[in-house]
Amino acid sequence: QVQLVESGGGLVQPGGSLRLSCAASGFTLHDNTIGWFRQAPGKEREGVACISSLDASTYYADSVQGRFTISRDNAENTVYLQMNSLKSEDTAVYYCGTDLAELCRLPPPSYEYDYWGQGTQVTVSS
Numbered sequence: 001q002v003q004l005v006e007s008g009g010g011l012v013q014p015g016g017s018l019r020l021s022c023a024a025s026g027f028t029l030h031d032n033t034i035g036w037f038r039q040a041p042g043k044e045r046e047g048v049a050c051i052s053s054l055d056a057s058t059y060y061a062d063s064v065q066g067r068f069t070i071s072r073d074n075a076e077n078t079v080y081l082q083m084n085s086l087k088s089e090d091t092a093v094y095y096c097g098t099d100l101a102e103l104c105r106l107p108p109p110s111y112e113y114d115y116w117g118q119g120t121q122v123t124v125s126s
Contacts, residue, residue, distance in 0.1 A: 002026040009120030020081040022096030033099040035108040038092035047108030054102035093119040
């Protein structure tokens with residue numbers, strides 16, 4: 001059974017850091033392009049980062065470029081999202097998803113992603 005489980009969210013002060021994990025079971029994560037998305041209340045789900053299955057090339061939304069880093073650990077079958085210099089506007093539920101495309105679609109379209117985790121809440125507040 002294909003399953004994605006996100007973890008690592010929480011409450012952090014502005015300027016702080018968090019590392020989110022997306023652990024996969026039932027399939028090999030690096031055979032898929034993986035995207036991190038977020039959804040704030042009243043807003044659409046937006047893709048913030050992506051790592052491709054073909055060559056591990058990455059994509060970042062302008063809003064997180066230089067602050068977020070996506071990576072994968074093939075041995076752990078896990079993709080990470082390191083988030084630094086967090087801002088209040090980063091507050092959202094963060095999801096990881098899988099895309100069968102070999103390269104990241106730019107920007108990542110949520111409707112092309114097949115499997116999703118349950119999400120993890122990130123709250124940036126003082």
